[in-house]
Amino acid sequence: MVGDTPADFLSLDTENSINRRVFETSLDLIMVTDRRGRILRISPSVRTLLGYDRAEIEGHVASDFIHPDDLDPTRGEMRVARKGHATRYFDCRYMHRDGYAVALNWTGVWSEADQHHFFIGRDMTEMNRIAAALRQAQKMEAVGQLTGGLAHDFNNILMVVLGNIDAIEEETGLSEKVRTMLSEIGRAGLRAADLTRQLLAFSRQQPLQPEITNLNALVASLGKLLRRTLGEQIIIDERLSATLAPAVVDRAQFESALLNLCVNARDAMPNGGRLMIETSTVELDEDYATDNPEAKPGRYAMLAVTDTGSGMSKQVLDHVFEPFFTTKEVGKGTGLGLSMVYGFIKQSQGHIKIYSEVGQGTSVKIYLPVAVGQHAEATPVVGQAMPRGNERVLLVEDDVQVRTSVRRQLDSLGYRVTEVDNGDAALGLLAQSGAFAFDLVLSDVVMPGKANGIQLAEAIGQRRPDVRVILMSGYTENAMLQAGGLGDGMRLLIKPFRKVELAQALREALHAGEVAG
Numbered sequence: 001m002v003g004d005t006p007a008d009f010l011s012l013d014t015e016n017s018i019n020r021r022v023f024e025t026s027l028d029l030i031m032v033t034d035r036r037g038r039i040l041r042i043s044p045s046v047r048t049l050l051g052y053d054r055a056e057i058e059g060h061v062a063s064d065f066i067h068p069d070d071l072d073p074t075r076g077e078m079r080v081a082r083k084g085h086a087t088r089y090f091d092c093r094y095m096h097r098d099g100y101a102v103a104l105n106w107t108g109v110w111s112e113a114d115q116h117h118f119f120i121g122r123d124m125t126e127m128n129r130i131a132a133a134l135r136q137a138q139k140m141e142a143v144g145q146l147t148g149g150l151a152h153d154f155n156n157i158l159m160v161v162l163g164n165i166d167a168i169e170e171e172t173g174l175s176e177k178v179r180t181m182l183s184e185i186g187r188a189g190l191r192a193a194d195l196t197r198q199l200l201a202f203s204r205q206q207p208l209q210p211e212i213t214n215l216n217a218l219v220a221s222l223g224k225l226l227r228r229t230l231g232e233q234i235i236i237d238e239r240l241s242a243t244l245a246p247a248v249v250d251r252a253q254f255e256s257a258l259l260n261l262c263v264n265a266r267d268a269m270p271n272g273g274r275l276m277i278e279t280s281t282v283e284l285d286e287d288y289a290t291d292n293p294e295a296k297p298g299r300y301a302m303l304a305v306t307d308t309g310s311g312m313s314k315q316v317l318d319h320v321f322e323p324f325f326t327t328k329e330v331g332k333g334t335g336l337g338l339s340m341v342y343g344f345i346k347q348s349q350g351h352i353k354i355y356s357e358v359g360q361g362t363s364v365k366i367y368l369p370v371a372v373g374q375h376a377e378a379t380p381v382v383g384q385a386m387p388r389g390n391e392r393v394l395l396v397e398d399d400v401q402v403r404t405s406v407r408r409q410l411d412s413l414g415y416r417v418t419e420v421d422n423g424d425a426a427l428g429l430l431a432q433s434g435a436f437a438f439d440l441v442l443s444d445v446v447m448p449g450k451a452n453g454i455q456l457a458e459a460i461g462q463r464r465p466d467v468r469v470i471l472m473s474g475y476t477e478n479a480m481l482q483a484g485g486l487g488d489g490m491r492l493l494i495k496p497f498r499k500v501e502l503a504q505a506l507r508e509a510l511h512a513g514e515v516a517g
Contacts, residue, residue, distance in 0.1 A: 029104065029121035035082065037062045037075075040116065049104075049123055051097030051419075067093035067101050078117060081110040091124070098421050100400060103128055126408070129401045130293065162189045210248050210348065212371045215279055215301055216240040218255055226262055233272030234265075245281045247301035247368040249348050254368075257341045261305040261364050264338065268309025268362060276306045284351065284367065285498040291405050292496075295351040300367035307363075312356040320354060341366075355474025355495065357446040363474055386503040388414040391510060394436075395419040396426045396443035396456065397472070402495075406442070406472075409499045415506070423451030430463060438467055440510055442493075445473040457490055468509040472497075 023030055023043050029050075030043040038061050046052055050065070063071055070092045077090045088108045093101040104121040111118060165186045169179065219240060226236060258277075265275050282302045289297045312320065321342040345352045349369050356362040393415045397403040403419055410417045418438070420426050426443065429435045441460060445453040457469040474495040493505050 028123075029119075031062070031119040031121065033062055033117045033119070035115055035117070037078065037117075049102060049121075050094055065094050067095060069093075077108060078110075081108055081117065092121075094121075098419075098425065100421060125400065125404050129404070130290070158189055158192055162186065165189065209250050209252075211251065212246045213249050213251050213254070214244070215247055215249075215254070215303055215368070216244055218251060219258065219277055219279065219303070222255060222258060226259070229259070230262060230266045230275065234269060235272075235274045237274060237276045239276060239278040241278075241280045243281065244279045245299065245301050245370040248371050249350075249368050250344075253344050253348075257344050257366070258303070258305070260338070260341055265305060265307035265309060265362070268307055268311070273308040273361075276304070278304045278306070281370065282367070283498070284496070285500070287405075287409065287499045288496050291401075292351070292353070294346075295367075296349075299370045300350065301370055303366045303368075305364045306361065308361045311358040311360050311362055312354075313358050317354060317356060321352075353496070360446055386413065386500050387507040388503070389506060389510065390414050390416065391439035392416045392418070392437060393506075394426060394429070394438040394441045396421075396423060396441060396447070396453065398422050398444060398447045402444070406502070409502055410442075412499075413503055413506070422447045422449040423453060423456040424449040426456050427451050427459060430459060436464060436467070440468040440470065440506065442470050442472065442506075445471050454490070468512065470505055470509050
């Protein structure tokens with residue numbers, strides 16, 4: 001038997017059985033096409049990745065499903081493969097049934113004997129999202145190093161300028177005109193010095209004096225100043241947790257950051273509005289850190305500042321922490337306010353997250369590390385056993401990255417998931433007889449289209465009261481209730497949430513349905 005390989009011991013039937021099992025259970029997309037691109041066979045994973053059943057794709061040409069911009073490069077790869085280049089690696093986006101593009105990385109090989117192309121496509125959505133987040137974090141780090149170096153050098157130049165101004169002003173016999181000019185130069189120099197201080201804050205090079213701090217006390221102490229600064233047209237609502245864990249932070253810098261956030265909120269509400277300041281103790285887990293590479297898992301004291309202002313688009317959010325980026329009119333802001341807050345929080349080993357919707361408002365959440373050895377309100381332990389299920393869940397979320405992340409969590413918990421990207425699509429399923437075969441709907445609140453999450457929940461409550469609904473939002477529950485957005489019986493899951501929180505919320509909602517039934 002010397003020289004025999006493991007394949008020698010497998011019968012043809014066994015090999016075929018193994019191949020079928022691999023094909024049927026693959027998470028990647030396995031596809032076989034003829035030389036013209038007609039799809040002869042595709043793996044069942046197409047349902048999860050692209051939203052189609054196999055029968056809807058097999059027999060069609062692949063170009064019917066490929067993103068238009070990727071058609072020519074893909075055809076070129078197939079031509080090269082047929083010329084004898086055995087294995088090809090390339091990227092090509094396919095269109096999901098719901099209309100959005102799915103980034104796939106393909107391994108392709110041409111079989112001259114079979115006259116077929118064999119492809120394996122891997123969904124790169126999550127990897128691309130994480131890579132983009134890492135690039136953003138690296139960009140902010142690089143910009144921070146650059147601005148820090150410039151600020152230090154500029155400070156040295158200013159020292160020379162201001163020192164010489166002081167020396168000249170001590171001279172006798174200077175005319176009043178010259179003294180006035182020197183005074184103006186000095187004021188300009190001090191403004192420039194303040195600018196360098198802001199740049200140093202962004203680059204995390206400012207001196208800090210962190211100490212164990214009760215954030216609630218700091219918020220309360222700023223109450224009068226905030227009311228004078230923001231004006232009577234802004235209603236301030238404080239919701240401070242009685243069991244908030246002490247944080248480790250520079251008190252003066254924290255007060256400055258909070259004031260900065262509140263002033264930004266005021267500017268987003270020129271005609272008045274409501275500003276909510278909340279505190280609580282939270283725990284960020286490994287799943288959250290995976291989705292937000294700049295964050296570290298752990299227990300934090302959280303402060304949220306939520307306004308009812310104009311909100312920000314995704315394009316603005318992508319640049320909101322960058323120095324000198326501002327949406328305000330020329331002369332109305334330097335674009336360093338949020339940059340300073342960002343740098344201060346990062347230097348404090350914390351984390352900052354912004355959730356915003358155009359026309360709905362903005363919520364900024366600051367996470368500061370809890371003092372070691374300090375007790376806080378009970379939170380679920382990371383890594384504990386999580387309740388699972390196999391019920392049918394409809395996931396409604398317009399953000400592809402968020403939808404992918406939540407879908408991954410639901411799949412790992414055992415649920416059977418169907419996903420759509422807006423409330424209108426979910427209402428379309430609700431209107432179809434027999435199409436709404438779900439036990440629970442997990443929906444974002446703010447989405448494009450006519451129906452938001454709350455309207456979807458109300459429609460489901462009227463037509464299918466047996467179906468449970470959980471709403472997801474980056475706004476806190478207090479902010480949602482204050483805005484009158486949550487109806488009776490609506491459950492809210494606050495973003496970001498951990499997998500264990502999602503698991504518990506699902507079981508609580510589904511169990512409530514069983515009890516009610």
